[in-house]
Amino acid sequence: MDLRIVSLFLTAFIIGVVGFLIYIRRLRDIINISFGLFVISVAVWSLGVAVFYLSPFTTAALFWSKFLYFAGGVIPSLFYYFALVFPTKKIPRILSKLLIFTPNILLFYIYFFTDFILKDIEIINGVKHFIYGPGHIIFDLHFDAFFLLAFINLAVSHYRESVVSTKNQLRFIIMGTLLGLILAGITNVVLPWFNDFRFIWLGPPLTIIWVFFIAYAIAKHHLLNVKVIATEVFTLAIMFLLFANIFAAQSARFRNIYITIFLAVSFLGYLIIKSVLREVRQREEIQRLATSLEDANKRLVKLDKEKSEFLSIATHQLRTPMTVVKGYISMILEGAFGAFSDKAKEAM
Numbered sequence: 001m002d003l004r005i006v007s008l009f010l011t012a013f014i015i016g017v018v019g020f021l022i023y024i025r026r027l028r029d030i031i032n033i034s035f036g037l038f039v040i041s042v043a044v045w046s047l048g049v050a051v052f053y054l055s056p057f058t059t060a061a062l063f064w065s066k067f068l069y070f071a072g073g074v075i076p077s078l079f080y081y082f083a084l085v086f087p088t089k090k091i092p093r094i095l096s097k098l099l100i101f102t103p104n105i106l107l108f109y110i111y112f113f114t115d116f117i118l119k120d121i122e123i124i125n126g127v128k129h130f131i132y133g134p135g136h137i138i139f140d141l142h143f144d145a146f147f148l149l150a151f152i153n154l155a156v157s158h159y160r161e162s163v164v165s166t167k168n169q170l171r172f173i174i175m176g177t178l179l180g181l182i183l184a185g186i187t188n189v190v191l192p193w194f195n196d197f198r199f200i201w202l203g204p205p206l207t208i209i210w211v212f213f214i215a216y217a218i219a220k221h222h223l224l225n226v227k228v229i230a231t232e233v234f235t236l237a238i239m240f241l242l243f244a245n246i247f248a249a250q251s252a253r254f255r256n257i258y259i260t261i262f263l264a265v266s267f268l269g270y271l272i273i274k275s276v277l278r279e280v281r282q283r284e285e286i287q288r289l290a291t292s293l294e295d296a297n298k299r300l301v302k303l304d305k306e307k308s309e310f311l312s313i314a315t316h317q318l319r320t321p322m323t324v325v326k327g328y329i330s331m332i333l334e335g336a337f338g339a340f341s342d343k344a345k346e347a348m
Contacts (some may be wrong), residue, residue, distance in 0.1 A: 002053065004053055005050050005053050005054060007201070008046050008047070008049050008050035008201060008204055008205070011207075011208060012044075013239075014208060015042050015043045015046065015204075015207070015208060016039065016040070016043040017239065018039065018211055018212065018215050019035065019036050019039025019211070020036075020270075022035055022218055029089070030089050030091055031085055031086050031087070031218060032218070034078070034082040035086075035214065035215075037081075038075070038078040038079050038081075038082050039211060042207055042211060045072050045074075046204035046205075048067045048068035049068050049200060049201060049203065049204055052065055052067075052128070052200075053128075053201060058120070058123070062118070062121045065118055065121055065128075066112055066118050070104075070108055070111045072139075072143070073103075073104060073142055076145075076146035077101055079146070079147065079177075080146045081097075081100055082214075083149075083150040083153045083154050083157075084096070086169075086170075086173070087161070100146075103142055107139075107142065114133075115133050116134065116138075117132065117133050117135045117139060118131070118133060119131045119132065119133045127197055127198055128197060129197050130197060140189065147177075150177075151177070154173060154174050155174070158171065158174065169218070170217075172214070172216060172217035173213065173217045175213060176211075176212070176213020176217070177210055177213070179210065180207050180209050183206040183209070184202075184203040184204075184210075187199040187200065187203045188200055188203035235269035235272060238269070239262065239265060239269060242258065242262040242265055243262055246258045246259055246262060
């Protein structure tokens, strides 16, 4: 099989696994959900590019070219959504969501029901070329606008953030996004403007750097545990080998068998990782409670010491005036201050 197509399928697989591993760490966390959606869009785009290269006829290639452009246009929208929720976890309002995703609905119609952006495909010297319509710039404007908004939002969050660890996370995301966009942007946005379509396939593999930067930034200050990492790496390695075997199959029968095994192992791997994560969380919770109990005991000992000191001081303060009073009474009874009646002495 063509090395370019294999690399695209592997890219989709690797990116999908990375997103999956981040997502299952905190299933209901809005940051992990938004990152998972973003990663899925990148993986789908990579698959679209792979099928585009696999398509032998221009009619099918035209459909998949529109698909990959549409999928590529969803990426900046989902990344901007991710930039809005990270690191505050504040869910955007309905109006904001409509403004973010409505352009994708319009672009879907333009791509698949008109020739306004993409008109046709032609093969020149074995390379598939896009024949653009008059609205080609719409994709670039949409792409650039949402990434610019995402960068502005991340930069503002970085400027306002006071927690050092979160600042570092934002810095990683900004650096990774810049690097990934520059590399993939050259091959998939800039060069096509000059009718150079030879390196379209390089775009998705180059985004792996970008996805890994963001994944590392999210995971860095959360559940990083040696046992979890070892389990994930081992599971990922097995899944990768099984996935590669699908393309090395000698017949359709063996390919179906490998696909079945891959899906079964992937499901079991998910269960194993999930159980390990649960165990680690429980252990960390027990450790946290033990630390809290130890701190409470220390505070209790301190309070007991302070109580003893207070009682000692209070006893001393109460004993001193009583001693003085007793002394004066004794002196009065002994007649140090003159004669004293028997009735007064009896009362004393």
